[in-house]
Amino acid sequence: MGRGPSIEGRKNAEDARRGKIFTKLIREITIAARNGADPATNARLRMGVDKALSANMSKDTIERAIKRGSGADGADNMQELRYEGYGPAGVALIIDCMTDNPVRTVADVRHALSKNGGNLGTSGSVAFQFARVGELVFDTAAAGAEDRVLETALEAGADDVQSEGDRSTVLCAPEQFETVKQALVAAGLAPLSADVVMRPGNRVAVSGEAAETLTDLLDWLEELDDVQDVYHNAALPAA
Numbered sequence: 193m194g195r196g197p198s199i200e201g202r203k204n205a206e207d208a209r210r211g212k213i214f215t216k217l218i219r220e221i222t223i224a225a226r227n228g229a230d231p232a233t234n235a236r237l238r239m240g241v242d243k244a245l246s247a248n249m250s251k252d253t254i255e256r257a258i259k260r261g262s263g264a265d266g267a268d269n270m271q272e273l274r275y276e277g278y279g280p281a282g283v284a285l286i287i288d289c290m291t292d293n294p295v296r297t298v299a300d301v302r303h304a305l306s307k308n309g310g311n312l313g314t315s316g317s318v319a320f321q322f323a324r325v326g327e328l329v330f331d332t333a334a335a336g337a338e339d340r341v342l343e344t345a346l347e348a349g350a351d352d353v354q355s356e357g358d359r360s361t362v363l364c365a366p367e368q369f370e371t372v373k374q375a376l377v378a379a380g381l382a383p384l385s386a387d388v389v390m391r392p393g394n395r396v397a398v399s400g401e402a403a404e405t406l407t408d409l410l411d412w413l414e415e416l417d418d419v420q421d422v423y424h425n426a427a428l429p430a431a
Contacts, residue, residue, distance in 0.1 A: 220240040223290060224237040225237055225257070239387070272288070272289070273288075273290075274287070276316070279310040284392070284424065287413060288421040289301070291418040297418040308408055319390075323391055323393065324366055324388060324390055327361060327391060328373060329386075330384060332360045337360075337381070338360055341362065348368075348376070369386075390423040391423075392425035394425065396425055407428065
């Protein structure tokens with residue numbers, strides 16, 4: 193009978209995953225801090241700090257990232273880059289990166305796409321299919337939770353609430369994100385996820401081999417050190 197992964201092996205894998213998440217969060221905070229080191233007046237920085245705290249990042253680490261980004265703790269040469277392209281079955285992709293070496297980054301992204309039935313597009317080739325929106329997802333399995341999310345979100349200025357199964361997704365303008373989030377949290381509703389994202393206007397059903405290849409591509413892109421976020425317009429089969 194085969195043995196599963198050792199406890200040490202699982203811990204190492206978890207540490208590596210956690211380290212990658214922390215790296216991305218630190219980059220986000222560093223970039224955001226360029227527009228001001230005070231989260232109270234810098235909405236993007238406040239969102240980055242909130243995500244970092246939710247991931248149990250220490251306040252010291254967060255402060256160092258803010259200092260680096262604001263120029264108080266040495267120069268920072270990170271750049272934000274957005275790549276647009278296509279995956280298998282013509283799925284539209286937006287790949288947001290933060291890097292200190294754009295030549296390396298575009299080569300890594302292009303390689304991942306070419307190995308998984310995709311290709312890099314020109315700027316603007318797929319972005320029109322997406323809209324930048326605030327998105328908060330809630331578990332509404334508890335009795336009355338769906339109604340509470342709907343009522344609180346709309347009163348706070350959300351544009352829409354979409355419910356499916358035990359999940360409710362609150363959508364709002366990016367400028368309203370913080371107000372809507374704070375109202376929901378104050379009502380005792382903790383989001384499973386909360387972020388400003390690129391959301392597709394329509395999703396394309398992808399199944400079979402194309403879905404498997406796309407999943408491999410998305411995993412590959414997410415593993416690249418310089419990639420922060422990947423957005424797509426595929427409706428993939430439930431895992």
